[in-house]
Amino acid sequence: MAAVISGRFRIIELLGTGGSASVFLADDAQSRQRVALKILHPHLTGRAAARAFFLEEAARASRLQHPHSARVLDVGEDLDRPEPVVWIALEVVAGATVAEHIRATGPLMPSVAARLLMPVLEALDAAHSVGLVHRDVSPTNVMVARDNEGQLDPDSVRLLDFGIAGDAGETAVGADALLASHDEGRVGVLGNASYMSPEQARGDAVDARGDIYQAGALLYFALVGQAPFRREEPAQVARAHLEAPPPVPSVQRPGVPRALDRIVVKAMLKDPDDRFADARTMRDALVDAISGNPSPSGVEPSHPNAAMAPTAVPPLSQVRAEGLHALSGELDVTRVLGTTVTPSRAPASSAASPFHAVRRGRRPAGIVMIGTISAAVALGVAVSLAASPSASITADPTASPTSPAATPSPTPSAESTGVDDRPHVPDVSQTQLAEASARIVDAGLVVGTVSTVDSRWPEGTVLGTSPASGERAAFGSSVAVTVASGYNAVPSVTAMDVQLALSMITEAGFSTASVPTSTLGSGVIGTDPSGGSRWAVGSTVTVFEPAPALSPTPSPSPTPEPASSPTPTRTPTPPVVP
Incomplete structure (x- = not known):
């Protein structure tokens, strides 16, 4: 990215980055003040929906002018470049x-x-x-x-x-x-x-x-x-x-x-x-x-009895968040909390089964799936909120059964029968979520929490369950499933041996591309994206290699000059005596 955006913003330093944009400290040549320049990530600028959503954010924020709210100063796009840049200029906030x-x-x-x-x-x-x-x-x-x-x-x-x-x-x-x-x-x-x-x-x-x-x-x-x-x-x-x-x-x-x-x-x-x-x-x-x-x-x-009145809690079946993207232990990052899924209507014969469908709440867009999870759940679901199985969900959960026939018979326990006939949790590792869900249901269990973790495996690959495969679980109880998010952290390989670095990056689930540089060194100069970045599995990580070390040219050995032999002294000829 060039140092100047839209001919006016000169980037000084990075202030922070998030899932959709990075924020830079920049000098604005037009207003002659420093601004916080929020720039949509390059891989999103090519999508019309992403650009529109990003610019709508500026429009919403501009409706509020208050001393304790960060002000939107300007918004625009820089189209005079191979990759357009979409930006929002914000008030620089100290602290x-x-x-x-x-x-x-x-x-x-x-x-x-x-x-x-x-x-x-x-x-x-x-x-x-x-x-x-x-x-x-x-x-x-x-x-x-x-x-x-x-x-x-x-x-x-x-x-x-x-x-x-x-x-x-x-x-x-x-x-x-x-x-x-x-x-x-x-x-x-x-x-x-x-x-x-x-x-x-x-x-x-x-x-x-x-x-x-x-x-x-x-x-x-x-x-x-x-x-x-x-x-x-x-x-x-x-x-x-x-x-x-x-x-x-x-x-x-x-x-x-x-x-x-x-x-x-x-x-x-x-x-x-x-x-x-x-x-x-x-x-x-x-x-x-x-x-x-x-x-x-x-x-x-x-009202007078409010302190004593129990808080009215809606049934969990009304929860519309199919998933929660857990980005950290603090869970303090704002994300879209999963996709909404409309469960298939269960057949009437399933009423007595522990795998019946949850009755929908006030909105028709359905949310929590109990029992067979169709392939529509698909990939990208982070955490599925599943309610405990029950015979039905009624407006008054405390109402008594209308007839003795509606009273469920107690399920015999292993202790009462002497035989542990609880089903085993099937081994579903390395399968996709839809197939794993079907196997779990076939075993007499239901799918509970579905959480994602970053790993080297493709998105949606099942990595494990809780209880673990082979363990017994109560009939109709839930099995938590962990699936791959489709993302992983780029290994930090700067200064490492190039071949070792390429091997580590490949092992982490990425493709590699090597680019030679003119920088001298004994190891990797850097990578794009940088080490620690969260990157889609299968994507290419560029490794910048150092310039090959030049072998020193040996100095020519001096040719020895032959030592000059001393000129022999002529022995005088004695005179001839007659």
């Missing part, structure tokens, strides 16, 4: 993300956490006033700088990235235009798994109260130093957002004031009607909490 600060120094003091959240809520209030819902409020999307005394400065807070923002009342179901590798994008639920509201996870309409939920989760993170629902699997995180009681910060960090506990809980209630009415109300509650009021305004129960 680091809240996530970076807390990872470096630990949880914030309660008063500091509350003061940092207030400007976020002010920016959200401004966004909501123009009908815009952020839908991605998280520690990685809030920047803050330190003041001259080294303290975090609330005045410097900026809310970033309106990449998945939408109008109030829109669903969070969208096309993965920037992250999909094929076609025009996958349809799925957009959002950050660790900070997603229940209604957003279900694919329901999301309004300002969805941002309130995420603001509560952000406050929890600031107080505790970790996301609200820490679980081993991404599917468990989503399940917790749907089913678990709101988290209480002081449980993990004793000493957090009760007032802040109550604010977090209020903001993260499952029913949007029970949360703070708006961002301004939540901000006012924080002001009260900082002033020492143990019962901040806005946290009173919405």
Whole structure:
């Protein structure tokens, strides 16, 4: 990429990179100021859907002008080059993300956490006033700088990235235009798994109260130093957002004031009607909490028995997120959460089988598949959320059976029969997901969580199960499946022997291409993409080889000159004596 974009932006350094774009610090010759230049990744610029989605992000963000929201300065395309460059010029924001600060120094003091959240809520209030819902409020999307005394400065807070923002009342179901590798994008639920509201996870309409939920989760993170629902699997995180009681910060960090506990809980209630009415109300509650009021305004129960009433939790079958892309242990990266899949209608005779289909929720686009998973699940599914098998799903799960015949007979256990007739988990490694699913179902089991991991294997290749193959499992129980994501990390081979480097890259699942350079050295000069980059398996990794070392030209040995023989002295002839 040339150093100057659109004849005006001179790239200075890389500020960060993500799944769809990189952000560079740049000098703008037109405005004569420094900007954060967000550039769509080259492999996406050739796709019309990706370019349109990227530019729509700028249009959405430009609707909000607020001191605590990063401003969009300009947007455009540089077409005067072999590979067009699509860019968004943003205000340069000083500091680091809240996530970076807390990872470096630990949880914030309660008063500091509350003061940092207030400007976020002010920016959200401004966004909501123009009908815009952020839908991605998280520690990685809030920047803050330190003041001259080294303290975090609330005045410097900026809310970033309106990449998945939408109008109030829109669903969070969208096309993965920037992250999909094929076609025009996958349809799925957009959002950050660790900070997603229940209604957003279900694919329901999301309004300002969805941002309130995420603001509560952000406050929890600031107080505790970790996301609200820490679980081993991404599917468990989503399940917790749907089913678990709101988290209480002081449980993990004793000493957090009760007032802040109550604010977090209020903001993260499952029913949007029970949360703070708006961002301004939540901000006012924080002001009260900082002033020492143990019962901040806005946290009173919405009706007399609210404190005692159980939270209404929708059945998990309404979850619309077929998958969650787990990019890290923190799960703090915003991604499209898998494809939506419409399960095939189960035959009527399957009603008594543990492999029946889950009845669809309010929306016809179906989400969780129980039993036989058709080939339509296909590749790229990250985590499948599967509910426990049951005879049927009714509006009232506590209703009594209508007749004795509806009462399921207890399944004989191994202990009661003396014979362990539980099915064995089949060996499905190195198969594709559709075939593995069919084998698991044929064994009398159901497919549970389907998670992806990076490896050298092609996308969708089954790598293992839990329980492992050969182990016994209860009839009708779920089997978690791990499949290859189709991506792997490029090995770091700089300075290695060239042949060893090529072998390592090939072993990691990539093709290789060697390019000689004029740089002298004894090992690999570098690779493209660089070591550690996440790259599609089967793609080519270019290895830059050093220039061959020149053998020194031996200096010609001097030809020895023959030593001159001394000229013999002539012996005088004695005179002849007569």
